[in-house]
Amino acid sequence: MSDKVHVTLTVNGRSVDADVEPRVHLADFLRHDLGLTGTHVGCEQGACGNCTVISDGVALKSCLTLAVQADGSEIETVESLATGDQLSPLQQAFKDAHALQCGYCTPGFLMTITALERRGGALSREELRGELAGVICRCTGYETIIEAAEDHLAEVAARG
Ligand code: FES
Ligand code: FES
Known part of the structure; x- marks a missing residue:
């Protein structure tokens, strides 16, 4: 059995x-x-x-x-983020900010930020750092990741 x-x-x-x-x-x-x-x-x-x-x-x-x-x-x-070859706005923000190098950590950041985006509400840079602290990146030094997340979340907030 x-x-x-x-x-x-x-x-x-x-x-x-x-x-x-x-x-x-x-x-x-x-x-x-x-x-x-x-x-x-x-x-x-x-x-x-x-x-x-x-x-x-x-x-x-x-x-x-x-x-x-x-x-x-x-x-x-x-895999749910992109539409065919079209990056999602968050993925595009990562690309624009050079927020990845080897990319191994990237799916973890993208999904964590997507959940944050849906939760809504403004976050300070320090709060955002705290929210993303559960994902480790060995390459980037995190600054560009935080920038990409900030840019994206600000754009989402501006769209209302
Ligand atoms: S593989 Fe799941 S937290 Fe590292
Ligand atoms: S880009 Fe290589 S681990 Fe984050």
Whole structure:
């Protein structure tokens, strides 16, 4: 008899039915079972934030969540941002500000900022730094990432 558990969830607007082993974490499920390799895995212990996705509107480290715990959830990954070859406004802000080098951390920042954007409300630069502190970047020194996030969130606020 299979040890697998049946899960039904929504991923990037698409309904997913799958049988998963109970020990598989959500990041591996997204990457290996669904082929959504934009979600990156760094530490697998909740420290680097590179695996951040949005679950029911909230940023979530997908290495700390079992796939079976996502049953019934609505998951969004970095693949949901662009439309074909067209970058989303947040992705474009990262590009414009040179906010990435190797890009390994970028999906984690993009999804964390997307959740912040939806939450709304103004943030000081220090508050923004605090909100993004859960994602580690080894390349950029963070300044350009903060600039990209600030520029994007200001533009969203100006649009109302
Ligand atoms: S891989 Fe999930 S926090 Fe590092
Ligand atoms: S751009 Fe390389 S880890 Fe952030």
